[in-house]
Amino acid sequence: MSSLNHATFIWNAADILRGTYKQHEYGDVILPFTVLSRLDAVLAPTKQAVLAACEGLGPDDEPPQAMLRAKAKHPYSFWNRSRHDLKSLQGDPDNLEKNLRDYVHAFSSSVRDIFDKYKFEDTIADLASHDLLLQILQHFAKANLHPDAVSNEQMGHIFEELIRKFAEASNETAGEHFTPREVIELMVSLLVESDDSLMTPGIVREVYDPTAGTGGMLSVAADRIHGHNAKAHVNLLGQEINPASYAICKADMVVKGQPIDNIVLGNTLTDPAFEGRTFHYGLSNPPFGVDWKQYRKQIETEHTVAGYAGRFGPGLPRVSDGSLLFLMHLISKLREPKPGEENAVAGRGAIVLNGSPLFTGGAGSGESNIRKWILESDYLEAIVGLPTDMFYNTGIATYVWVLNKDKPAHRRGLVQLIDATGMFEKMRKSIGSKRRKLSDDHIREITKLFTDFTETKHSMIFRSTDFFYRTITVERPLRLNYAITQVRVEKALASRAFAKTDAAQLAALRAALEGVTSDVVSTNRAEFSRSLAQALTDAGVTLSPAQLKALVTELGEPDDEGELVTSAGGPVADAGRRDTENVPWHEDIHDYLEREVKPFAPDAWIDGSKTKEGAEIPFTRHFYEYVPPRPLEEIDRDLDQVLGRIRVRLEAVKA
Structure with missing residues (x-):
């Protein structure tokens, strides 16, 4: 059967x-x-x-x-x-x-x-x-x-x-419990096929899955390793949060002859098993887009107290998506390289993630800081873009991140992107959201692209720093005109500058301003200040110099032809015209300003105190191929044909 x-x-x-x-x-x-x-x-x-x-x-x-x-x-x-x-x-x-x-x-x-x-x-x-x-x-x-x-x-x-x-x-959702078998085959193939040390007689390999499900990834890894070396000793370890999946995984592992304690029930993020241990291989398919709000206190404590000595030192993603927490955890469980130690092999891993970890979060955010740390540490070996409709519970785009704690010399400082989004065959019958699958030929083709490490239509190689950027804040000078109008007066009196003014003083000030309300607009702050002070004095209202300065500012409105507002000898920035620009890592930010901004805003400058460093991996953008629209004549011809068929049918209905 x-x-x-x-x-x-x-x-x-x-x-x-x-x-x-x-x-x-x-x-x-x-x-x-x-x-x-x-x-x-x-x-x-x-x-x-x-x-x-x-x-x-x-x-x-x-x-x-x-x-x-x-x-x-x-x-x-x-x-x-x-x-x-x-x-x-x-x-x-x-x-x-x-x-x-x-x-x-x-x-x-x-x-x-x-x-x-x-x-x-x-x-x-x-x-x-x-x-x-x-x-x-x-x-x-x-x-x-x-x-x-x-x-x-x-x-x-x-x-x-x-x-x-x-x-x-x-x-x-069945996808929370297991991963399509052909996706596991691909992940294991990416790890195992390039491990030349596997042929060593009696070699020991430990495989770890922090989101073990029913144990499919562990089983495939063991089979593939034994396929390379029948005498290899393979130790399979994992942790699973769902009791039913845990029970199946544990039963499967003990039948395979694995030690009883190798499969642990529990939450990997808050109560990780195998403390202090690291592994040769790590495999994981964490839940997509799961929030970690209920574990927030524990995770934030580890981030702030343990720092880089813990798992989450580089940063924390937004609470609505914990995918990057699983990624950092997996990295922490991969063996560190040990130079000089005989048969020492650094850990390698593969993890399935959706598109969010590639680009979510701007410069300075938790997500961006995590990506930057992974790239700076040179842990990311490759990312493989999978076809959509591959998983049982979602049709969204998914990606396999390939990790390595000690890249070979020819890969150091480099990241390979592999576009496998078009490599699939349709299933005869859909299973949930799963309508496509990878064939054995597809898995071999993707693995060959990875091991060959050359640029092709489906394989691109980048420096790690190509994914870095700086976000600069571009300021424009504040220019104002001044007028005492009813709208401006109400805005000024409702501002924070007069929040603590008592009711009697505020009423007197309002009455004085209403007495001189006019539509005359001034672009000279000093002159406007003097006339305003005189009007208030004539009305018997006394303001301190600080209050008068605040009132003048509140009665001003931005105006490109207005007077430049200065402070401490320099122009004041106009918050309403403030903008940000992402500048590629290898480009000087001031050269960028001169080329991209100054031709359109000659008075712009960069506020260096607000510059942030970030990292994102725009996978789709790198493989995008522009397809020009059809000629208008061809579109018109098709429309005429369609309209002609409609007219014929309408005539038939009338007849």
Whole structure:
């Protein structure tokens, strides 16, 4: 049976649950029973030998793993000491609930944790109370999930398909739980194909995924590494926040022979696992555009207190999108280069992100500072633009960032952009938002573009500093005219300069100004100030020099032909005409001003105190190809043809 057929058969258990359970509850039953069925099948060949090896041990005594390996030839780090299996449990329907509980409790403690996360005991009790437990057990006993029939890779596909069905039934987004397999294949290929050290006999490689989902990335990485070197030792580690996905991932990893503690439940951003450890490879598909408001205090504390000694020293993105937090975390978990150490290999990573981390945030923002730090540190090796409609829960543009803590000499200081947006084949049937996929040929082509590291139509190479820029603030001088009009008077008296003036003084001032209100406009501040002071004196209103100065300013309005306003010997900037310009990193800002601004605003200048440094990666702009519009004659001809057909049809209707 194919993986899809297996998944369809397993999901048909919903027919048993229908009417008793709601649609969104099906997965809460089907997923843990699938895990149980897989573990039962995996342990079947050594079950009797394990029971014999455990003779004489108390029910709460856990047998040493080394003893089981030696006596029972048991290759796994988990076991089950129950006399039952899923088939034998059916022979005693009257005690089925009790026996099934005992059977689950007979697993080693680390595996029981998987079923605890599913709240499996509650599920057993609920099924038993509705007389459905035996039917469900019989259904899953028919699903042959033995490793000889279903490989680990196939089992991963089955889990993913079941989660997709569960997500559809519960109106959730399946893409939060797993990544399309061909995208994972591409990510792993980009990391592994250029690692020449993989052929070393007995080499050890550790692969880490901070958003592990059901473990698809870890599984593909292990398969690909073993494809290069069958004798390589691969350690797979990950963390997952969703209990159901965590349980599936952990079950899959222990079946692969990975240590029980390699998969951890928890929030990577606030409670990261594997503290102090770094890894050879890092892979991640964090949730797109997820906000981190509820974790804000913890993350901001790490940013301010730990600084660059922590994960988030370079900056923090806006609260509405935490993608760059996952990116910085992944970088922190990649091995640092160790010059002089034999067989020392620096960490490399690949992470899927949407377009936002490429350009969101102007110079000086958290996002820009993070990008600038990554580029300055020379951690970014390449970015691959994927086709749209590749993921199950979104059709937006996505990108694979390839990271390297120690680039080869010919790549240092450089970043490669690969445009794979047109490399896809359409799926015969859409799955959610996923309508396209990468073929094996596409993956090979993209990988070759990456390893060749040459410029082509789909591959461009830039200096890291090509993505840097400076944002300059361009000022224009303030020029004002002055007049005592009703509108200006009301604006002046409502300004902050007179906010603390008592009501009586304010009334007297208003009356005095209304007495001299006119439409006469002056462009001479000194002359206007003198006439205003005299008018106020004549009205018996006294203002301090500071108040008079503020009033004159408030009665002024910008005027290109007005008098230049100065302060401390220089012109005052007109905030209303203030502008900003982004200047490429390698260009002098003053040369830019002379060429781009001065011809249109000869009196402009740069306020150097406001200049900010930034970084953005305008991926689409670099691969944009201008397509000229069709000639007007051709458009007119097409319109005439269309209108002609419409006229013919209208005549037919009239007839």
